[in-house]
Amino acid sequence: MVKKRPVLKESEFFSKGQLYFLPHISIDCVIFGFHNNELKVLLLQWKETLKWCLPGGFIYRDEHVNDAAIRILKSRTGLEDVYLQQFYTFGDPQRDRGNHGVKQKKNSWINDRFITIGYWAIVEYSQVKPTADEFSKTCEWWDIDKVPKLILDHNDILKEALESLRKNVNEYPVGKNLLPPKFTMPDLQRLYETLLGKKLDRRNFQKKMLSLDILQRLKERKSGVAHKAPYLYKFDEKKYQRALKQGLKFGL
Amino acid sequence: MVKKRPVLKESEFFSKGQLYFLPHISIDCVIFGFHNNELKVLLLQWKETLKWCLPGGFIYRDEHVNDAAIRILKSRTGLEDVYLQQFYTFGDPQRDRGNHGVKQKKNSWINDRFITIGYWAIVEYSQVKPTADEFSKTCEWWDIDKVPKLILDHNDILKEALESLRKNVNEYPVGKNLLPPKFTMPDLQRLYETLLGKKLDRRNFQKKMLSLDILQRLKERKSGVAHKAPYLYKFDEKKYQRALKQGLKFGL
């Protein structure tokens, strides 16, 4: 169980000269969603500079790094129990060499060198309530192809996260996390096509997905659509969990 | 180019009360070798407690984390330019919960909580000169199946490293790094069998390896062996590099 932590304002980061957080170490989260057949990523905009960045935060001195990532994720999305994956730790001493830094206060601990631990998460778009933090003006979804220049090395981090996610696509059924509970086969295909960046054959795709034996076709069809109405599917929870344990391969 | 760093004794870790290294962050290296058809890992033994651990170290305040890993690796093996891979960052606040800690000096910075960044390396066994550091008595190769209880969570780290290495086996030709320049096809097969933990068919293995078109068969055969003398192979440097760029799949 993850310990509850108060949300601190910057003025409360210190107690008797002692920083609540570990110095020099931060966490950055790349939060992916899927909507309108587009892959989205959640970004924050700084109040003063109006520059964009990945949601991130620091680690309490007695907090598990993974718990810190969960906490940060929850504070920006409102979601718990999401698929969250640590993918790389960025340790360049000049991570701000691109000159998109956010130096704000002189001699602040926040201007020290930071090593950042990168996590990515896949979440159900419609469930997310994007929530800004104390330092930021807004928190918004961005189309992955339209992401602006971010602060520090956050564009690099995003790039690496995407690569890591793509590698996972063939080993983990990401649909469960990125799609709503009920979805159509074409929906699922769009998702994979977007993630993999290539077109897939409709029929072979369906065959492969069904052969994994983790989907359950519902009797209903999608209503109010043009052309022939596609069936709705959902993940069969039991089979899904069983398949996860023994590790399933996609090979798309 | 990696900056040269002096090897500091513990008494020299501080200058005017300022620690040379980043606090709370360490690096641990899992260094793999292959010898006598067995997968080996390089371990250090502490002088006082005689407990074993992974080679590790700290990060200079202005040093790239990857460079720190390279530096640590070189100081324990004498090798540069090895295949080194960051695989996970371990962030449990009670990493010493197993009670195999090495608390030595009270109130020392070294007893603080540490987050450690894990790297694994694959090296050519015969090229390595295992070298102990200031704190350790010896530095030795251990059979991967006979590794003793290590300090802190180092057994976990080793386990994760092995898993990460195994995942890489199918995407990276590890033979080049783990075998001597000249080797036989059975040698290569033993390596893969050890890494994957399963027997492979002799003939299919050879077919697959040759089909990758990165090996070059030499005219010589291995001498002084019982039974039919196997051919020697080496990696064709050009083809090897070309294959690496376009990414080759093994599927073993």
Next chain:
DNA sequence: TCAAAAGTGTTCGTAATACACCCATGG
């Protein structure tokens, strides 16, 4: 009524798997 999208099934080629024969060597 017809274009566009969805459901279903067949063929084909390649790649993985299984397996058999001959050759060389040291004990």
Next chain:
DNA sequence: CCATGGGTGTATTACGAACACTTTTGA
């Protein structure tokens, strides 16, 4: 001289890729 390990080739299978026809729907 034969048991053991190594070199090479072939049959079989499985899976992914390519592809065709029918059905449904709203504009």
